[in-house]
Amino acid sequence: MIKVAILGYGTVGSGVFQIIKENKELITNKAGQEIDIKYVLDLREFPGDPCENVLVHDYNIILNDPEVEVIIEVMGGLKPSYDFVKSALEAGKSVCTSNKELVAKYGAELIKIAQQHNRNFLFEAAVGGGIPIIRPLNMHITADKICEITGILNGTTNYILTKMDKEGADFDSTLKQAQDLGYAERNPEADIEGYDAVRKIAILASLAKGKTVNFEEIYTEGISKITAEDFKYAKAMGRSIKLLGKCKNEDNQVVASVAPRLLAPDHPLFNVSGVVNGILVRGNMVGDLVFIGSGAGKLPTASAVVSDVVDSVRHLNVSTTVMWDEEKLELEDFSKSKKKFFVRSSSSKEDIEKVFGNVEYVDANIDGEFGFITEKISEATFAKKADELGTVISRIRIEG
Amino acid sequence: MIKVAILGYGTVGSGVFQIIKENKELITNKAGQEIDIKYVLDLREFPGDPCENVLVHDYNIILNDPEVEVIIEVMGGLKPSYDFVKSALEAGKSVCTSNKELVAKYGAELIKIAQQHNRNFLFEAAVGGGIPIIRPLNMHITADKICEITGILNGTTNYILTKMDKEGADFDSTLKQAQDLGYAERNPEADIEGYDAVRKIAILASLAKGKTVNFEEIYTEGISKITAEDFKYAKAMGRSIKLLGKCKNEDNQVVASVAPRLLAPDHPLFNVSGVVNGILVRGNMVGDLVFIGSGAGKLPTASAVVSDVVDSVRHLNVSTTVMWDEEKLELEDFSKSKKKFFVRSSSSKEDIEKVFGNVEYVDANIDGEFGFITEKISEATFAKKADELGTVISRIRIEG
Numbered sequence: 001m002i003k004v005a006i007l008g009y010g011t012v013g014s015g016v017f018q019i020i021k022e023n024k025e026l027i028t029n030k031a032g033q034e035i036d037i038k039y040v041l042d043l044r045e046f047p048g049d050p051c052e053n054v055l056v057h058d059y060n061i062i063l064n065d066p067e068v069e070v071i072i073e074v075m076g077g078l079k080p081s082y083d084f085v086k087s088a089l090e091a092g093k094s095v096c097t098s099n100k101e102l103v104a105k106y107g108a109e110l111i112k113i114a115q116q117h118n119r120n121f122l123f124e125a126a127v128g129g130g131i132p133i134i135r136p137l138n139m140h141i142t143a144d145k146i147c148e149i150t151g152i153l154n155g156t157t158n159y160i161l162t163k164m165d166k167e168g169a170d171f172d173s174t175l176k177q178a179q180d181l182g183y184a185e186r187n188p189e190a191d192i193e194g195y196d197a198v199r200k201i202a203i204l205a206s207l208a209k210g211k212t213v214n215f216e217e218i219y220t221e222g223i224s225k226i227t228a229e230d231f232k233y234a235k236a237m238g239r240s241i242k243l244l245g246k247c248k249n250e251d252n253q254v255v256a257s258v259a260p261r262l263l264a265p266d267h268p269l270f271n272v273s274g275v276v277n278g279i280l281v282r283g284n285m286v287g288d289l290v291f292i293g294s295g296a297g298k299l300p301t302a303s304a305v306v307s308d309v310v311d312s313v314r315h316l317n318v319s320t321t322v323m324w325d326e327e328k329l330e331l332e333d334f335s336k337s338k339k340k341f342f343v344r345s346s347s348s349k350e351d352i353e354k355v356f357g358n359v360e361y362v363d364a365n366i367d368g369e370f371g372f373i374t375e376k377i378s379e380a381t382f383a384k385k386a387d388e389l390g391t392v393i394s395r396i397r398i399e400g
Numbered sequence: 401m402i403k404v405a406i407l408g409y410g411t412v413g414s415g416v417f418q419i420i421k422e423n424k425e426l427i428t429n430k431a432g433q434e435i436d437i438k439y440v441l442d443l444r445e446f447p448g449d450p451c452e453n454v455l456v457h458d459y460n461i462i463l464n465d466p467e468v469e470v471i472i473e474v475m476g477g478l479k480p481s482y483d484f485v486k487s488a489l490e491a492g493k494s495v496c497t498s499n500k501e502l503v504a505k506y507g508a509e510l511i512k513i514a515q516q517h518n519r520n521f522l523f524e525a526a527v528g529g530g531i532p533i534i535r536p537l538n539m540h541i542t543a544d545k546i547c548e549i550t551g552i553l554n555g556t557t558n559y560i561l562t563k564m565d566k567e568g569a570d571f572d573s574t575l576k577q578a579q580d581l582g583y584a585e586r587n588p589e590a591d592i593e594g595y596d597a598v599r600k601i602a603i604l605a606s607l608a609k610g611k612t613v614n615f616e617e618i619y620t621e622g623i624s625k626i627t628a629e630d631f632k633y634a635k636a637m638g639r640s641i642k643l644l645g646k647c648k649n650e651d652n653q654v655v656a657s658v659a660p661r662l663l664a665p666d667h668p669l670f671n672v673s674g675v676v677n678g679i680l681v682r683g684n685m686v687g688d689l690v691f692i693g694s695g696a697g698k699l700p701t702a703s704a705v706v707s708d709v710v711d712s713v714r715h716l717n718v719s720t721t722v723m724w725d726e727e728k729l730e731l732e733d734f735s736k737s738k739k740k741f742f743v744r745s746s747s748s749k750e751d752i753e754k755v756f757g758n759v760e761y762v763d764a765n766i767d768g769e770f771g772f773i774t775e776k777i778s779e780a781t782f783a784k785k786a787d788e789l790g791t792v793i794s795r796i797r798i799e800g
Contacts, residue, residue, distance in 0.1 A: 019543050019685050029610070030542040032721060124540070130686040132532075132540040139539065140524070140532040142430040143419050143706030210429070268692065271671050285419050286530035286703035292668065292690040303686035306543030314721060321432060321714055 002031070002313050005039040005062045007084060008075030009051055012098050012125070013040070015302025016072055017051055020309075027306065031313040038068055059084055063091055070312050072305060073097040082106055089113045089121060094316070096308035098125035098301055104199035108212045108326040115319045122308035122320075127153065127200040128277050130300030131293035135311075137207045137281070138322050144283030146208040148248040150399075153200040155275035155295040156184045156191035157223050157243045161260075162273045165240055170228045183275060193222035194243065194258040201245030204279075205256055207322070208247065211329035213256060219334040221259040230394055232364040233342065233371045239264055241396060242272070253332030261399040262342055335380040340398040344371050347391040355389045369393055402431070402713050405439040405462045407484060408475030409451055412498050412525070413440070415702025416472055417451055420709075427706065431713040438468055459484055463491055470712050472705060473497040482506055489513045489521060494716070496708035498525035498701055504599035508612045508726040515719045522708035522720075527553065527600040528677050530700030531693040535711075537607045537681070538722050544683030546608040548648040550799075553600040555675035555695040556584045556591035557623050557643045561660075562673045565640055570628045583675060593622035594643065594658040601645030604679075605656055607722070608647065611729035613656060619734040621659040630794055632764040633742065633771045639664055641796060642672070653732030661799040662742055735780040740798040744771050747791040755789045769793060 006013050020027060020035055028034045039062050040051045059080075062068055071088040073095055075081050081102050085095050090113060097103065102110075103126045114121035124134045128151070137146075152158050156178065163174045175192065178184035190196045202215035223243050234241050239262040247256045263270045268290045272278035277295025282288050294300035311320070342362070345352055346369045352359060359372040374382065386392045404420075406413050420427060420435055428434045439462050440451045459480070462468055471488040473495055475481050481502050485495050490513060497503065502510075503526045514521035524534045528551070537546075552558050556578065563574045575592065578584035590596045602615035623643050634641050639662040647656045663670045668690045672678035677695025682688050694700035711720070742762070745752055746769045752759060759772040774782065786792045 023543060023545060023685065026545060027543060029723060030721070130683075131689060132536045135540050136532045136536070139711065140535050140707050141703075142710040143423060143427060143703045145423060145426060283530075283703060285423065285699045285706075287694045287697075287700050288692075289531060290690075290692040292688075292692070294687045297687075299685045300687055303541075303543045303683065306685075307540050310542040311539065318718070321430070323429060 001034045001036050002069055003036050003038040003067045004070040004072060004309060005041065005068050006037060006072045006074065007041045007059070008073070009040050009042040009044070009046060010074065011298045012074040012301050012305065014051070015298040016074060016305050019299065019302050019306045021050070027310060031310045033313065035309060035313065038065070063087055069093055069316065070309055071095045072309060073099060074305060075099070076101065078102060078105065085110060086113065089117060089119060092117050092119060094120040094122070094312040096122045096305055096312060098123070098305050100126040100196070100199045100203065104202045104215045107203060107206060108324050111322050111324050112326065118317050118319050120312045120315055120320055122312055124308050125301045125304035127203050128279055128291065129293065129295040129297060130304050131277060131279065131291050131295065133204065133279050133291050134207065136291070137204065141281060141283055141286065141289070144285045146281060147284055148282040149201070149204045149208055149279065150244055150246045150248070150269065151201065151204065151279035152242050152269055152272050152277050153197040153245045153279070153295065154191055154243060155277060156188065158272070158277070159183045159275045160192070161223060161226070161241055161243065164226065164228065164231055165234070168228055168231065171224060171226055192224050194220045197243060197245045198258045201247055201256060201258060205247035205254070206324050206329070209254065209329050210323035211325050211327045213247070213329050213331065217331055219257040219259065223260050225394065226260055227394065229344070229364070229366055230396060232366060233344065233362050234262055236362050236364040237262065240270055242269060244399065250332065250337060254329060255332045255334060255337045257334055257337070259397055261397045263399045267400055336378055338376050338378045340376050341374045341382050341395050342371065342398055343374060343386070343395045344369050344393040345389055345391045346393060347389055351389065355385050373398060401434040401436050402469055403436050403438040403467045404470040404472060404709060405441065405468050406437060406472045406474065407441045407459070408473070409440050409442040409444070409446060410474065411698045412474040412701050412705065414451070415698040416474060416705050419699065419702050419706045421450070427710060431710045433713065435709060435713060438465070463487055469493055469716065470709055471495045472709060473499055474705060475499070476501065478502060478505060485510060486513065489517060489519060492517050492519060494520045494522070494712040496522045496705055496712060498523070498705050500526040500596070500599045500603065504602045504615045507603060507606060508724050511722050511724055512726065518717050518719050520712045520715055520720055522712055524708050525701045525704035527603050528679055528691065529693065529695040529697060530704050531677060531679065531691050531695065533604065533679050533691050534607065536691070537604065541681060541683055541686065541689070544685045546681060546683055548682040549601070549604045549608055549679065550644055550646045550648070550669065551601065551604065551679035552642055552669055552672050552677050553597040553645045553679070553695065554591055554643060555677060556588065558672065558677070559583045559675045560592070561623060561626070561641055561643065564626070564628065564631055565634070568628055568631065571624060571626055592624050594620045597643060597645045598658045601647055601656060601658060605647035605654070606724050606729070609654060609729050610723035611725050611727045613647070613729050613731065617731055619657040619659065623660050625794065626660055627794065629744070629766055630796060632766060633744070633762050634662055636762050636764040637662065640670055642669060644799065650732065650737060654729060655732045655734060655737045657734055657737070659797055661797045663799045667800055735783070736778055738776050738778045740776050741774045741782050741795050742771065742798055743774060743786070743795045744769050744793040745789055745791045746793060747789055751789065755785050773798060
């Protein structure tokens, strides 16, 4: 029997507790021994809850108990998670976490500390919720040079965009609806401005490249400026608008970004709708692999956390190989990245063509403006031309 | 440096050779040491080919060379693969294979022999080509009770069905075209009659349940009876026809089958087109996970084989846990499985309703017959009623 402790009894933490209890027999089989939750750490009380008997309020009880071999950190945030996790690893305990902020900021350091102690720092649930993506990158796609990772990595924004697409609704009312239904937080900034997605693509890029990609250096644009009119044009193009986290080799450089993009129906992520997440990984040998599933939610996320717990029990004194050095990966300047842009402008066709040259118009029956698609140009060139035209209402990048 | 040998220098074998050479540096990093191909076994000569220097014709040279620690079996078939693989494992070598026939028939036995010798028998490429599905089932979806696996597991048939769907062509001419393009074999029986897919679903079911599912006991129906008219009805229903391998819990029993089925647009596999494979895994905690990618082809399949080689090098003297006992899993009698059926019949509506009761008609503008959807009934009940009506032109199961 192996003793574990859960730090944080929120949505994910209570899900982990539930799964370890409900699927006990099969988890024991898979792990090779029974997993016993010795402690749950939370500042709150939970009278009548099954966690009550093992609830503690002082982390040191857990840290100083040599019986506890695996720590499950599901509190989120950096404080006190970082200190808790670091001290646990240094005390020779393995750690499993769903905390994308922690992993994006301190992943390489924590992996190194784990390896120094022959323990594991696992974080399958930090990206894509229940979708297996961390482990496939580390353990499966090992024969391939990874050329591209493109993902719908945030369920809240995908839910909002899907609703806007289907119902022709505007952003504000859809966000409000999503908040009322619990799909979006009262303070939705982290989701809708892409701050959640950018941490996730930084983690995936770091694992794919083996070096640290600093999420603060990734171009990040959210969905709050997307309008019902944009969707009218998208429909006219037969495309959908998705918030994509991307990391891609372009001219031997790595370009990373989070931004809304227009996807064609043959794109593998075109049909990934609602709160679902989807991730495309392109290898130089295996071609395109696509992983789709619940990107959030209590039980899917907790399922991924428990799979890490099983993995760490299987590899109690063996550090599983993860390539993620602290060395920084220099990203290519995003302004050099080339693509087609869809643009809406109130200028005349003559003026549009004078600035953008050969464009392809899109008719969505909206008065007082023209929608058009540019040729493939760099971000810098686009910015310069948009400035020159002076009448750009909105622009969305075309994917693929 | 670790020495490996490739058995069979056909499509997959030469792909493995190529990937290990071309991606040498990154594979060395991932495996922790360099992988050196000491031998290639094939009865043929390959003058001028890079494999020439390491080509041997006698398996005993490889078997008796203690330097060779990993054997890559990519010959296919049961003879002599089974003897070669078994003797390699007994000699304390790990084996990686893409051979679905071998795994479906002898998987449990070979895993046991490998475990007895602290070695590994890995077969990621045996199902889904380059798609990671075996490793996710063994290593990732470990916190869940797996309720269902449904897959498009054969690229040839999916290519044919996609062409028929898009072009309204009939089966024979589409098969001939697929053969001319190399997507179907001259002797296409194994693909089009479902014999390939049934081995793959048997492997997945065995891994999901931890016991041996005998592929010979799985109901198997191919696509050779699907007609252009069937697709007209499918279109009228807004559905597509896919050959699905299925393994599902129904009333606490496991039901398995391979058969063409009618999928609605919201089914996760609806858009999996052409030679691509897609697999849906439904867990009781994580919900639906979908894996999509190249189900065949030289490099995708070889990529999965090499990922197994990397895995076996990382776990040289550690048997990775795989739950697949020799104990047989008793499948539920397929005749008890319930679903809706789409039926074409030349009887009158009156006669149809007399036998099938409340049905939903589908109008595809085809004279001299009616298409209709039954209520949810068992296979046995359907067979009895179809017999009673006596005029069934074709019937396809409705999925979901």
